[in-house]
Amino acid sequence: MKDVYEYIERNKDRYIGWLQDLCRQPSVAAQNRGMKEAAGMVEQLLRQLGGTAEQIPTSGFPVVYGEFQNDKETALSFYNHYDVQPEDPIELWTSPPFAAEIVNGRIIARGVADNKGNLIVRLAAVDAYKAVKGELPVKIKFLVEGEEEIGSLHLREFVDQNRDKVQADGCIWEFGYKGADGRLQACFGVKGMCFVELVCRGANTDMHSSNAAIIENPAWRLIWALNTLKTPDERIRIKGFYDKVAPLSVADREVLNEMDYDEESTLKKFGLDSFLLNLKGLPLKEKLIYQPTCTICGFQTGYTGEGKKTVLPSEARVKIDFRLVPDQEPHEIYRLLREHLDDHGFSDIELIPYTMTNPARTSLEGPLARAVVKTAKEVYGCGPIIKPMSAATGPMYILCQGLGIPSVSAGVGNFTSNNHAPNENILVTDFIQGIQHIAAIIDQFPREMMAEANAENREGSLT
Amino acid sequence: MKDVYEYIERNKDRYIGWLQDLCRQPSVAAQNRGMKEAAGMVEQLLRQLGGTAEQIPTSGFPVVYGEFQNDKETALSFYNHYDVQPEDPIELWTSPPFAAEIVNGRIIARGVADNKGNLIVRLAAVDAYKAVKGELPVKIKFLVEGEEEIGSLHLREFVDQNRDKVQADGCIWEFGYKGADGRLQACFGVKGMCFVELVCRGANTDMHSSNAAIIENPAWRLIWALNTLKTPDERIRIKGFYDKVAPLSVADREVLNEMDYDEESTLKKFGLDSFLLNLKGLPLKEKLIYQPTCTICGFQTGYTGEGKKTVLPSEARVKIDFRLVPDQEPHEIYRLLREHLDDHGFSDIELIPYTMTNPARTSLEGPLARAVVKTAKEVYGCGPIIKPMSAATGPMYILCQGLGIPSVSAGVGNFTSNNHAPNENILVTDFIQGIQHIAAIIDQFPREMMAEANAENREGSLT
Numbered sequence: 001m002k003d004v005y006e007y008i009e010r011n012k013d014r015y016i017g018w019l020q021d022l023c024r025q026p027s028v029a030a031q032n033r034g035m036k037e038a039a040g041m042v043e044q045l046l047r048q049l050g051g052t053a054e055q056i057p058t059s060g061f062p063v064v065y066g067e068f069q070n071d072k073e074t075a076l077s078f079y080n081h082y083d084v085q086p087e088d089p090i091e092l093w094t095s096p097p098f099a100a101e102i103v104n105g106r107i108i109a110r111g112v113a114d115n116k117g118n119l120i121v122r123l124a125a126v127d128a129y130k131a132v133k134g135e136l137p138v139k140i141k142f143l144v145e146g147e148e149e150i151g152s153l154h155l156r157e158f159v160d161q162n163r164d165k166v167q168a169d170g171c172i173w174e175f176g177y178k179g180a181d182g183r184l185q186a187c188f189g190v191k192g193m194c195f196v197e198l199v200c201r202g203a204n205t206d207m208h209s210s211n212a213a214i215i216e217n218p219a220w221r222l223i224w225a226l227n228t229l230k231t232p233d234e235r236i237r238i239k240g241f242y243d244k245v246a247p248l249s250v251a252d253r254e255v256l257n258e259m260d261y262d263e264e265s266t267l268k269k270f271g272l273d274s275f276l277l278n279l280k281g282l283p284l285k286e287k288l289i290y291q292p293t294c295t296i297c298g299f300q301t302g303y304t305g306e307g308k309k310t311v312l313p314s315e316a317r318v319k320i321d322f323r324l325v326p327d328q329e330p331h332e333i334y335r336l337l338r339e340h341l342d343d344h345g346f347s348d349i350e351l352i353p354y355t356m357t358n359p360a361r362t363s364l365e366g367p368l369a370r371a372v373v374k375t376a377k378e379v380y381g382c383g384p385i386i387k388p389m390s391a392a393t394g395p396m397y398i399l400c401q402g403l404g405i406p407s408v409s410a411g412v413g414n415f416t417s418n419n420h421a422p423n424e425n426i427l428v429t430d431f432i433q434g435i436q437h438i439a440a441i442i443d444q445f446p447r448e449m450m451a452e453a454n455a456e457n458r459e460g461s462l463t
Numbered sequence: 464m465k466d467v468y469e470y471i472e473r474n475k476d477r478y479i480g481w482l483q484d485l486c487r488q489p490s491v492a493a494q495n496r497g498m499k500e501a502a503g504m505v506e507q508l509l510r511q512l513g514g515t516a517e518q519i520p521t522s523g524f525p526v527v528y529g530e531f532q533n534d535k536e537t538a539l540s541f542y543n544h545y546d547v548q549p550e551d552p553i554e555l556w557t558s559p560p561f562a563a564e565i566v567n568g569r570i571i572a573r574g575v576a577d578n579k580g581n582l583i584v585r586l587a588a589v590d591a592y593k594a595v596k597g598e599l600p601v602k603i604k605f606l607v608e609g610e611e612e613i614g615s616l617h618l619r620e621f622v623d624q625n626r627d628k629v630q631a632d633g634c635i636w637e638f639g640y641k642g643a644d645g646r647l648q649a650c651f652g653v654k655g656m657c658f659v660e661l662v663c664r665g666a667n668t669d670m671h672s673s674n675a676a677i678i679e680n681p682a683w684r685l686i687w688a689l690n691t692l693k694t695p696d697e698r699i700r701i702k703g704f705y706d707k708v709a710p711l712s713v714a715d716r717e718v719l720n721e722m723d724y725d726e727e728s729t730l731k732k733f734g735l736d737s738f739l740l741n742l743k744g745l746p747l748k749e750k751l752i753y754q755p756t757c758t759i760c761g762f763q764t765g766y767t768g769e770g771k772k773t774v775l776p777s778e779a780r781v782k783i784d785f786r787l788v789p790d791q792e793p794h795e796i797y798r799l800l801r802e803h804l805d806d807h808g809f810s811d812i813e814l815i816p817y818t819m820t821n822p823a824r825t826s827l828e829g830p831l832a833r834a835v836v837k838t839a840k841e842v843y844g845c846g847p848i849i850k851p852m853s854a855a856t857g858p859m860y861i862l863c864q865g866l867g868i869p870s871v872s873a874g875v876g877n878f879t880s881n882n883h884a885p886n887e888n889i890l891v892t893d894f895i896q897g898i899q900h901i902a903a904i905i906d907q908f909p910r911e912m913m914a915e916a917n918a919e920n921r922e923g924s925l926t
Contacts, residue, residue, distance in 0.1 A: 151771070191673065195771045204734035208883070209784050210654065210854035212758035213751045214738045219759035220693065227690040230683065271667035275677045288676045295675035296682035297774050300767035302760045303782065308614070308658045308817040310784050310856075311760050319766065321672050321773050354771040391673035393773075420671070 001378070001443055004132045005436045008124070011131075012432050015124040016107070018045065019431065022082075022116045023100035023109035029083035029150045035061050038082045042066075042119070042144050049127050051142070056162060058154035061146030065165055068126055069136040074446045077141040077168035079399055079407070080119040081148035084111030085420045092422035106425040113417035115174045117426045118434070119144060121412055122172070125438035138446040141168055143399070148174065151355055152395040159398055169449055170368035171400050172441065175392075176411020178430065179385055180262035184437075186372050186384040187409040191292070192324035192359030193393040194333040197352040198222065198341075200316045206302070209310040219301040219316040225346040226318065229294060229337075234277060236294045236322075238340045244327045248290060251364060255386045256285050265415070289389045293323040321355075323393060330356035358397035361389060362406040367448035372408045374448075375440035379433055384410070410437060464841070464906055467595045468899045471587070474594075475895050478587040479570070481508065482894065485545075485579045486563035486572035492546035492613045498524050501545045505529075505582070505607050512590050514605070519625060521617035524609030528628055531589055532599040537909045540604040540631035542862055542870070543582040544611035547574030548883045555885035569888040576880035578637045580889045581897070582607060584875055585635070588901035601909040604631055606862070611637065614818055615858040622861055632912055633831035634863050635904065638855075639874020641893065642848055643725035647900075649835050649847040650872040654755070655787035655822030656856040657796040661685065661804075662813040663779045669765070672773040682764040682779040688809040689781065692757060692800075697740060699757045699785075701803040707790045711753060714827060718849045719748050728878070752852045756786040784818075786856060793819035821860035824852060825869040830911035835871045837911075838903035842896055847873070873900060 008015070027038030039055055039062055046053035046066035055062040064082065087097035087110045095101040097110040107117075122142070129136055143166065147153050159166050178184050200218040207215070230236050248256075263280065267273065275284055297320065302313035322333055334353055341349050363369065364386060376384040390409070400407035412434035418424045471478070490501030502518055502525055509516035509529035518525040527545065550560035550573045558564040560573040570580075585605070592599055606629065610616050622629050641647050663681040670678070693699050711719075726743065730736065738747055760783065765776035785796055797816055804812050825832065827849060839847040853872070863870035875897035881887045 193773070195773065197771075202735075207733070208855065209756075209758045209760055210786060210856070213754055213756045213786065213854055214742060214747055215733065215735065216739050217759060219762055220695075223686050223689050223759070223762075224695050226686050232683075232687050270670070270678065272665075272678065276679050279677060284677055291676055293672075293676045295672045295773075295775060296680060296686070296765065297672055297772060297776070298765035298767040299682055299686075299762050299779070301762045304761040304763035304780070308660075308782060308784075309760060310656070310658065310758075312758060313760070316762070317767070319771060321771075323673060323676065391676055392671065393673070 001440055004128050004439050007132045008128045008432060008435045008439065011128065015120065015435060016428065016431065018124065019107065019112065019117060019120040020100040022120060023107070023112050024098055026098050027083050027111070027146070028086050029061060029147050030086055035083065035146055039064050039146060042082050045123055046142060049123060050130065051126070056158065058158050060154040063146070063158050064142070064144040066142035068140040070139060072137065072139040072446070074449045075139040075141060075168040076442065076445050077143055077166070077171045078122045079171055080122065080142070080144045080174045081115050081146065082119065082144050083146045083149050084114070084116070085149050089422060094423055102428065105428050107428060107431070108423055108425045110424055113413040113424050113426050114419040115148065117413070117431060118174060118176060118411040121431065121434040122438050124435045125442060128435065129439050129442050136442060138442060140442070141165065152398070155395045156398050159403070166399060166403065168405055170445060171405050171407040172438070173394070173396060173407045173409035174411070175413065176409045177413035177417065178415065179260060180265045180415040181260050183260065183382060184376050184380050184384040184410060185387050186376065187387040187390045188364060188369065189326070189361035189389040190359065190392060190394045190396045191389060192328060192330055192397065193355050193357040194322040194324060194330040195354040196320055196334065196337065197354065198225070198318045198320065199350040199352065200225070200348070201314065203312070203314050206314045207312045209312045212312045215312060217312055219313050221346070222301070222316040222318060222349070225341060225344065225349055226296070228344045229340070236292070238336050239343070240336050241292070241333065244329065244332070245292065246326045248286070252290070252388055255364065255388050256282060256289065259285055259385055259387060261285050261288070288391050289387065290325055292325050292328060293321070295321050295323070297321050323391070324359045325389065326359045326361045328359060330358060357393055357395065358402065360396035360401040360407070362401065362408060364388065366406055367452045368406045368408055368445060371441050371444040371448045372410055375437055375444050376410065379437045379440055464903050467591050467902050470595045471591045471895060471898045471902065474591065478583065478898060479891065479894065481587065482570065482575065482580060482583040483563040485583060486570070486575050487561055489561050490546050490574070490609070491549050492524060492610050493549055498546065498609055502527050502609060505545050508586055509605060512586060513593065514589070519621065521621050523617040526609070526621050527605070527607040529605035531603040533602060535600065535602040535909070537912045538602040538604060538631040539905065539908050540606055540629070540634045541585045542634055543585065543605070543607045543637045544578050544609065545582065545607050546609045546612045547577070547579070548612050552885060557886055565891065568891050570891060570894070571886055571888045573887055576876040576887050576889050577882040578611065580876070580894060581637060581639060581874040584894065584897040585901050587898045588905060591898065592902050592905050599905060601905060603905070604628065615861070618858045619861050622866070629862060629866065631868055633908060634868050634870040635901070636857070636859060636870045636872035637874070638857070638876065639872045640876035640880065641878065642723060643728045643878040644723050646723065646845060647839050647843050647847040647873065648850050649839065650850040650853045651827060651832065652789070652824035652852040653822065653855060653857045653859045654852060655791060655793055655860065656818050656820040657785040657787060657793040658817040659783055659797065659800065660815040660817065661688070661781045661783065662815065663688070663811070665777050666775070667777060669777045670775045672775045675775045678775060680775055682776050684809070685764070685779040685781055685812070688804060688807065688812055689759070691807045692803070699755070701799050702806070703799050704755070704796065707792065707795070708755065709789045711749070715753070715851055718827065718851050719745060719752065722748055722848055722850060724748050724751070751854050752850065753788055755788050755791060756784070758784050758786070760784050786854070787822045788852065789822045789824045791822060793821060820856055820858060821865065823859035823864040823870070825864065825871060827851065829869055830915045831869045831871055831908060834904050834907040834911045835873055838900055838907050839873065842900045842903055
């Protein structure tokens with residue numbers, strides 16, 4: 001692969017140019033801003049590299065789909081997205097969010113880390129591999145959606161209608177970072193989510209708070225209801241909530257032990273003295289990676305402006321996200337929550353479902369895992385930090401595990417990439433290494449698939 | 464007094480004109496809108512009626528002070544305010560808020576019930592009494608402030624600097640209503656208030672909610688803290704909170720028994736099936752009038768807009784009003800709350816004090832009480848409903864009880880006056896009766912004072 005790596009080095013300015021071009025095109029799904037143009041640019045790039053390309057319509061923004069080397073049997077897919085988060089608060093950016101300026105070795109732009117950098121890295125890897133080797137050793141599928149930042153609203157619909165296009169032997173997931181220690185992290189799963197809103201209602205109007213002596217306050221009721229959901233020891237009190245949480249295997253614990261988590265840097269970054277429940281070390285990592293959560297994301301009732309207003313609110317609302325781990329199922333959690341509220345005398349509290357996303361995990365063994373880890377060692381000089389799960393959530397189950405497709409994430413973000421925040425950035429050096437890593441995976445994955453098949457055949461012949 | 468009542472009837476159009484003029488002048492303290500003009504109109508009216516009048520500056524809006532019949536020894540003061548609430552939501556008004564139109568026997572205007580109607584009633588009573596009788600039997604003091612709707616911010620300062628002007632033998636308080644049964648309510652006290660904001664802080668920035676697995680959520684902490692403050696049985700759990708609540712006397716209970724409270728109308732008006740804790744009858748009235756409260760007036764944390772956002776908030780804030788009853792003291796309650804939070808492991812929660820108002824009560828006996836009750840029987844045909852306390856709060860302690868001055872409220876609002884709300888109104892008939900009632904009090908109060916003095920002298924001579 002040395003020849004490919006060198007080709008990438010020699011052509012880096014061209015690839016950086018592709019990335020700058022794409023970052024200079026705003027594509028904010030939440031505001032329907034520049035979406036058509038960005039989708040068109042991705043389609044155009046796929047064609048330019050000799051792939052097939054089409055925009056497949058959904059009820060929302062289209063998915064850009066591209067294919068290379070359709071004659072190969074083994075298929076590797078890349079899941080990415082062309083939409084980005086809004087850029088506000090714009091005044092906190094040190095260079096314009098859509099200028100893609102390079103400052104001190106960093107490309108600064110909204111979307112450069114999440115997720116345009118990884119998208120261009122994968123396109124560049126295909127380009128370089130083809131340029132040097134002539135043809136790709138594996139069928140490549142690009143699945144580039146336009147709604148990741150607004151919750152992948154129509155991805156399930158797309159999958160249902162395009163099963164053949166989604167089918168693959170492995171999928172490289174959209175995100176990926178180096179940690180505070182500078183080592184690449186390879187992530188093998190994501191938490192699921194059950195996002196709900198609870199609404200508690202009182203009188204038909206806000207009223208003078210003197211009435212609170214005799215008229216029920218929905219804010220108090222909601223607080224008492226919430227207090228039954230989770231106790232200060234962080235234990236979630238919904239009956240059956242933990243029943244399907246898969247126990248940790250010995251391998252899971254080993255990986256967790258090896259996983260580096262820079263506690264000091266994180267605490268410093270967020271101005272904190274300690275983590276939740278004073279956790280440190282292994283229990284901290286276990287909670288972050290393997291434990292479900294119940295998080296109040298927003299609570300609103302009554303008057304919340306400056307100063308005082310003596311009002312008895314007519315309504316109180318809370319938004320809660322439950323992050324789920326295998327094998328919790330979001331619709332079941334929703335049902336258990338409803339039962340919990342009913343059992344505790346809060347059957348009047350309305351429950352509004354939002355996102356329902358299954359958690360997803362890929363085995364740490366298998367051809368894709370091996371290909372990603374081996375090639376990372378080669379390109380980065382040391383093996384990646386294995387993250388069995390990300391604490392975050394994505395539609396991995398819909399696109400991969402729900403269809404039996406393994407998926408691993410590896411990408412070019414860093415510890416201070418500021419995804420979703422001002423001054424989002426990636427390092428130019430990470431960008432170049434990322435292209436080399438993906439090119440190496442393209443080379444290695446079909447070999448690992450073949451080795452696996454041979455091993456299975458041997459096993460088969462033995463029995 | 465028949466001659467005075469008839470004079471009022473004959474001159475009612477003139478008095479309604481005064482009220483309309485004043486209501487047509489917006490005077491929204493919160494927006495500093497028309498305040499100077501309204502204060503000038505009140506000063507002008509006082510002078511026109513032959514009183515002295517001046518605007519006494521404070522650090523906020525001035526107090527308009529007027530005096531009549533300075534040669535009399537007994538002094539009766541009227542506490543009113545020339546400021547009004549903002550008129551929004553303006554689209555819900557059926558006639559313009561500052562047009563003071565008369566529709567179906569009701570004068571509709573922002574401030575007509577709270578408090579311009581009562582102010583003009585008292586000025587008109589002085590006018591009518593003087594016109595018919597030549598001179599007033601009692602010294603009259605008008606204390607008309609401009610900041611009642613924004614919390615009487617500088618009333619204490621005014622009182623401290625103008626003790627002589629505030630001094631009186633009795634004070635007719637600013638508000639007053641007829642209940643759903645159409646009977647006048649005479650109110651002998653107000654609850655106090657300790658209004659605070661609690662602020663709980665977490666990391667130095669809002670962050671992705673996946674971090675909630677290991678980073679403390681200030682929203683949860685605040686909910687757990689609140690849960691220790693009040694339990695679903697409505698018992699306030701702050702140590703010592705109830706220690707100074709004065710026990711009910713036999714007279715208090717009797718009054719409560721006689722006090723009419725239209726449960727059905729109230730429930731219907733607010734779209735409710737039942738009152739708090741399913742209270743009815745005497746316990747309901749006791750809780751409304753004699754029990755302190757702890758009310759969440761507002762709670763804000765994280766994302767509270769449409770739909771979902773998976774954020775771990777960096778801060779949570781709650782606004783709480785404690786309505787206090789005699790002899791609770793707001794600064795002591797504040798101190799007990801601080802101790803409670805510290806004792807329960809929430810010493811990190813910041814406590815911001817806003818209003819600190821003492822509760823106030825006037826004895827149901829005494830010259831002013833007797834004057835108000837006797838004259839109400841005469842004017843309205845039946846005695847007033849005695850409300851020993853209002854469930855609401857006002858600066859009565861600062862202006863009256865703190866200086867040993869008894870105070871009683873009686874005024875011209877009604878059950879559907881919509882104070883602070885669209886279509887604020889009073890009935891023209893209530894307005895006229897109100898003038899007659901105040902004129903009768905002006906006549907009766909000095910007689911009651913004299914009778915009291917004579918009785919005391921007799922008692923004195925016996926010992």
